[in-house]
Structures are given as C-alpha cells and as structure tokens.
Amino acid sequence: MDRLRVVLVRSRNPLNIGAAARAMSNFGFRALRLVTPWEPSYLDARSAVGAADVLLNAKVYGSIAEAVADCTLVVGTSAIGERELQHPLHLLQEAADLICVRLTRSPVAILFGSEKTGLTNEELSHCHAILRIPTVQQNISMNLGQAVAVTLYELSRSVAVTSTGAAPVHGAAQPVNNAEASADAEELERLTEILFETLAASGYVQSQSEPSTQEKFRRMIRRLDLNHADAETLLGMLRKILWKLQHEHRTG
Amino acid sequence: MDRLRVVLVRSRNPLNIGAAARAMSNFGFRALRLVTPWEPSYLDARSAVGAADVLLNAKVYGSIAEAVADCTLVVGTSAIGERELQHPLHLLQEAADLICVRLTRSPVAILFGSEKTGLTNEELSHCHAILRIPTVQQNISMNLGQAVAVTLYELSRSVAVTSTGAAPVHGAAQPVNNAEASADAEELERLTEILFETLAASGYVQSQSEPSTQEKFRRMIRRLDLNHADAETLLGMLRKILWKLQHEHRTG
Numbered sequence A, B: 001m002d003r004l005r006v007v008l009v010r011s012r013n014p015l016n017i018g019a020a021a022r023a024m025s026n027f028g029f030r031a032l033r034l035v036t037p038w039e040p041s042y043l044d045a046r047s048a049v050g051a052a053d054v055l056l057n058a059k060v061y062g063s064i065a066e067a068v069a070d071c072t073l074v075v076g077t078s079a080i081g082e083r084e085l086q087h088p089l090h091l092l093q094e095a096a097d098l099i100c101v102r103l104t105r106s107p108v109a110i111l112f113g114s115e116k117t118g119l120t121n122e123e124l125s126h127c128h129a130i131l132r133i134p135t136v137q138q139n140i141s142m143n144l145g146q147a148v149a150v151t152l153y154e155l156s157r158s159v160a161v162t163s164t165g166a167a168p169v170h171g172a173a174q175p176v177n178n179a180e181a182s183a184d185a186e187e188l189e190r191l192t193e194i195l196f197e198t199l200a201a202s203g204y205v206q207s208q209s210e211p212s213t214q215e216k217f218r219r220m221i222r223r224l225d226l227n228h229a230d231a232e233t234l235l236g237m238l239r240k241i242l243w244k245l246q247h248e249h250r251t252g
Helices: A014-027 A039-047 A092-103 A144-163 A185-202 A211-223 A228-251 B014-027 B039-047 B092-103 B144-163 B185-202 B211-223 B228-251
Strands: A004-009 A031-035 A059-061 A073-077 A089-091 A108-112 A129-132 B004-009 B031-035 B059-061 B073-077 B089-091 B108-112 B129-132
Touching: A004 A014, A004 A144, A014 A031, A014 A039, A014 A144, A014 B144, A073 A092, A089 A092, A092 A108, A092 A129, A092 A144, A108 A144, A144 B014, A144 B144, A185 A211, A185 A228, B004 B014, B004 B144, B014 B031, B014 B039, B014 B144, B073 B092, B089 B092, B092 B108, B092 B129, B092 B144, B108 B144, B185 B211, B185 B228
Parallel strands: A004 A031, A004 A108, A031 A059, A073 A108, A073 A129, A089 A129, B004 B031, B004 B108, B031 B059, B073 B108, B073 B129, B089 B129
Antiparallel strands: none
C-alpha cells in the first residue's frame, strides 16, 4: 500500500486537503503528493490541529510529470460528464482491481483534480486510464475529500483481496501490462517530449503547435503501454532520428 | 432507495451536514433526518450555495425514537474503539447486504453520531446492529462527511446487486427477520417503555433507575427481532400486567 501515490492537483481548499490526508490515514495509505496547491491553503491544512502524519510528510511538486515520475500506472479520476473520452474508462471497482495488481510490483498514482474544474484534458493526458466513481447521473460531481475517501475505501478492499493471493473478485482485473518492468512515467514523458521535438523537426507539426496536439501525443504514448525495454529502444531511435533531422537541417 | 433514512445525530458542523447531503445526492438517496442538530449549523448548511435538494427536504426531530419510528431496522455506525460491544457487529460490506435485503420491504435507518463523540451508548440502544467501516487500527476515526459517503457508496453497490435479483455476493447476507412484517421502531419503543414501567411497578427495578438500565432493556427488545404481530401481543400482555400491578398497588 506504500506504493500508492495520492496526487491532488491544484487543490484550493485546506479542508479538502486535510480530509484527503485523513482518509489516507484511515485506510492505511501514506504517500500524499500535491501538484501546485494554492499555497495558503496548503499551509493552513498543514498547521491544522490534528493534521495527520500523512499531511506532514506530503510532498509538493511543480508539475504532474514530476509528481508521477516513478509510477508505471497513472489513473485520473473524473466524473466524465459531457467530456469526450480519450482514455480507457473504468468504474471504481474494476479500476481498484487493476491498480492493486500493479501495486504488487511498482508504484501507481491516482490523480484528483481541483474542486472547481476536476482534471483538465492536459492533466488527463498524463494518465493511462480514467476512473469514475459510479454516482447517479443527476449529480455526478463529488466533494473532493469524499471522492478520495470512497476511492481509498474500495482500494483497501481490493488490496486485502490481492494480498491474500485470492483471485480478484470482479473478473475484469487483468494487469495492463504483463511485462516484468513497465516503463515509468518519467521515461514516458521523456519519450513524449522527444517525439514532439522530432515531429517538429520533421515538419510534421509546427514547433509552436497548440497544446492539444502535444496532449494527443502524450495520450498516445500512454496508450501503447510500453515496458521499460521498449521505452528505452524507442528513446534511442528517436534520439538518432532527431539528431539526423537537426544535422540535415543545419547542412541543408 | 427511497426507503433509506440517513440520520445525523447531534451534528455540529454545517460543512459536514452539507457534505452528507451531497453524498446522498451523488448516490441517489433522499431521506435525510437530523436529530437535535446544533441549530445555527443546520441553518448555515441549508443556506449554503448549492445546498442539495436533499438538504432542503431534510426533517428535524427531537429524539432518535421519533426519527426512526417508521423503520424496522436501525443500524448505528461506530468506530467501536475501546467500547464494549452490546450489539451484533457487521463490517460495512456485510451490513450493506443486510440493509438492502430489508429495504426491499420496509424502511431502514442508518445513524451517524456527532463529530466529537460518535453515537453514545444511549443512542446505540435504539439500534438493532452496529456497522463499522473497515479502517486501519491506527486511525479508526473518520470524518463524518466521508463516513457517510463511503457507507452510501457501498449501499448503492449492494442496492444494484439486490435489485437485479442476483443473490447478495458476500454470503453472510441473511435477512435479520424473515417474517412478513417486522415490528417498526415506534412499536419497539412503545414496548420498551411499557416494559420498563411494568418492571418499575413490580419493584424489579426502581422507577428512578439509572439510564443504563433502560438502555439494557431497549437493546434487549431490539435483539428479539420481533415481527409486528409478536410486538402487538407482547404489548397487550404488558398492558394487562401493568394495569393489574397498578390496581393491586392502589388497593393494597
């Protein structure tokens, strides 16, 4: 359970940050990571009476890429709503099984977006999959602290099942990638960046392309579900191509 | 799902009342009942921007007995802790199955205690059973809004299973009482009162006995799991005995 990273992205309300930490403590999870929290809110939450150890040991990051760098599976939470789906979607119960299987061999991150907007498309582009808590259609928007509590409750149940060696109960639980060592988010982000640079150098995209293009490539790389060796191979290929393109450009 | 009553007892924090209402709305439950909430807190919660319909339609009661009068099953939530158990205890998942089976034929109440103390022994004496959310031992105390959200998430899952006619998945789910019409909490409380009155009149207890004695009889009556007909029969018996005792007393 220490391999799970709960990542709060752009949280503004100290009560929600505190509530997330409290739920982690209730269900036995420890690694809280905050991406660009609203500073006063974060400091308020930390100084609150009875702030859990979880909160005192929380780490703050400047970007999602840094916060999830050591994870091989990154799952974003979303109510979906009117949003067009660009990712595999799992209901909480099924997602919990997938996450628990992956946790047996490497770190996993679950991302929760800001109270007002949830996760943006750019933020979701760092994710391999989306998790939805099955609410009724009439009111899909959950309070942040409650969404964290419900998610961790379900995960702690699945961890119990997975760690006793019993088969996951819900059938759908297949590891996303059976390779021994999945690529972590840091490798994937390096790959995303060099791919974009290469495509820009080749003229396939403009280097000033809109962010949505970059998001598209970031999602694509995550969809490939690469293992560590694949990622290294692709990185080497792209580096070579990029060097060649830049060299051609200079001599051309 | 409209048969479930979520009962908040002595809640003080308007944010928690609002959060409970929001979770009910997320998972499709409607009947919120408040027992002696701290008045300003309740009014604050109601006037909050975006207060759910659930909250606007909430009902306020002066006692637990009144709030649960129409229910045939009353389940109290508790972290247990050091408390000595006087009730059947179910983990959330198992309790959810029991509750859903009962909801198919009559109203059920789930009680959540105040933020500071949880449910007292007197308050728990109105319950047939206790439900515990499986937290880690190091931190068993959950935030009220989060406890409500986790409980209703699990219930909405079990409702889905029960209403599709599938057998409850967890095996342990046997209806508490198979009789057609279980006694409701109002009958049971009437029975409790007349039993106590009778025992006082007989000299078995002092009429000024400490509250713990009354709680003991209240719990005992709930343990019997009476159906409607049994309850009526017992009421009739006790009324007769009481009349006789009082009559003897006057003429003696």
